[in-house]
Amino acid sequence: MNLKQANFAFSLLLTFVWVWNCTNYSTTASVQAPPTLISITNNGNSNFTIKVRAQNPEFIFQGYRLYQAATESLAQNPTDTNLGTDCILAQASIVQPIEYTFEVDPTTKANTAGVSCRIFATLSPGSYISMRTLGLAVNLQNSTSSYRVSLPSNTLIVP
Template identity: 80%
Template sequence: MVFPSFLIAVFLVFLGNCTNYSTTSSVQAPPTLISITNNGNSNFTIKVRAQNPELIFQGYRLFEAPTEALAQNPTDLNQGAQCLLAQASIVQPIEYLFEVDPSSNPNTAGVSCRIFATITPGNYISLRTLGLAVNLANSTSSYRVSPPSNTLIVP
């Protein structure tokens, strides 16, 4: 069985000599907001079209502001309300329903993502996709956010 041992040796030599890897984080595609519906009691349903099949995909972050520009370009990208999805939840290019609700109620049937937040009618909302960014040099990780989605006015 020299052949399998030879392949293992070649593989180990390749790994040891591989220095060509990217240090640039992958940029996730932003979702597209289709509509928002007020369900009463500070509960809203957002219809979203998204496609993020990359392995680094983690979920979404919602931003709300009194102007369209501030919703799309907040001063701190870490301040939005987020919805993290399980790794098994690979997002395919279809429409999804997200629920925005400050209560701890269980998801409504058909809801893909629940965001525990309060949003104000008349304000603008925007979503960004979260991707996992790993720094191999110092073994740290953080979330990298996508460019902003379009905005919708909260009814």
């Protein structure tokens, strides 16, 4: 082993020891930007199309969670933010400002062409909907992970 290889191996070992023993990391969770709901259209047969604009450039971005309630306030502030219906998007690249098309349908059909994600849920006409962004939260102390939700989006009334 020459001196260059030995220096590389030593620096790699020091880096591994430093990362393994590092306790000075942030415990503050990253805040994701909430989406903006643009429109909702009734396509018939309990099928709806929702247009959403969003920007989530962070690598922890996972997708969106849809909430439905009888009032605007409850749709934006549910008693339990885990009770919505998720839409997990593929992580092929960093998400930039984009307009998404979501299809909400209680049946488990495949996505229609041009649809970013299908949300398997039943919406009731006259109810309110809201969405939140899902970010991945990892706890390094006990090696667990969960979703962290953003602040709520605006609301729309289901037609």
